[in-house]
Amino acid sequence: xxxxxxxxxxxxxxxxxxxxxxxxxxxxxxxxxxxxxxxxxxxxxxxxxxxxxxxxxxxxxxxxxxxxxxxxxxxxxxxxxxxxxxxxxxxxxxxxxxxxxxxxxxxxxxxxxxxxxxxxxxxxxxxxxxxxxxxxxxxxxx
Numbered sequence: 001x002x003x004x005x006x007x008x009x010x011x012x013x014x015x016x017x018x019x020x021x022x023x024x025x026x027x028x029x030x031x032x033x034x035x036x037x038x039x040x041x042x043x044x045x046x047x048x049x050x051x052x053x054x055x056x057x058x059x060x061x062x063x064x065x066x067x068x069x070x071x072x073x074x075x076x077x078x079x080x081x082x083x084x085x086x087x088x089x090x091x092x093x094x095x096x097x098x099x100x101x102x103x104x105x106x107x108x109x110x111x112x113x114x115x116x117x118x119x120x121x122x123x124x125x126x127x128x129x130x131x132x133x134x135x136x137x138x139x140x141x142x
Contacts, residue, residue: 011113014046020112022046037124038131040142044120050111052119054103058131059139061097070138077137081130098142099134101127 008016013031015023024031024046032045042056061074078099082091090102103126105119 014113016113019110020114021110022113022116035120037127040131042120042124046107046111046116050107050109052105052107052111052116054105054120054123056101056127057094057142058099058101058127059134059142060099061093062138062140066140067138073137074134074139077133077139081133086126099139101130 008018008020010016010025011022012033013025013029015025017023022031030045030047032043034041034043036042037056040056040058042054045053047053059074061078062068062070064071078091078093081099081101085091085101086103088104092100092102094100103123105123107115107119
């Protein structure tokens, strides 16, 4: 913690100083948290370089036995997401054919509570049309 600002308190895995600057409560472990957005679990980890890594399982390609006719559309939606993803995003398939979207958001140094909230909000707002595309294509819920 900076010596200029006394501790304000604890916010989950973070200590927050009076200037709103975030510090890992347990420096030996990455400070992370999760939240739900449109039924999906978003995972976030604050990196030491003041970047926020976010990831979400956005949906699953349906099994052939359950919805063979939907599979090509879901794969096409996945390909469109992968091809059109912003440079700081990665879109991939898990071994279980889950569509995973990962992003990195810069918070600026020092990382503050307001920057963290703004970065998480930017991510979910940009994520919303991706979820719409997968849902409309027939992806199974995550």
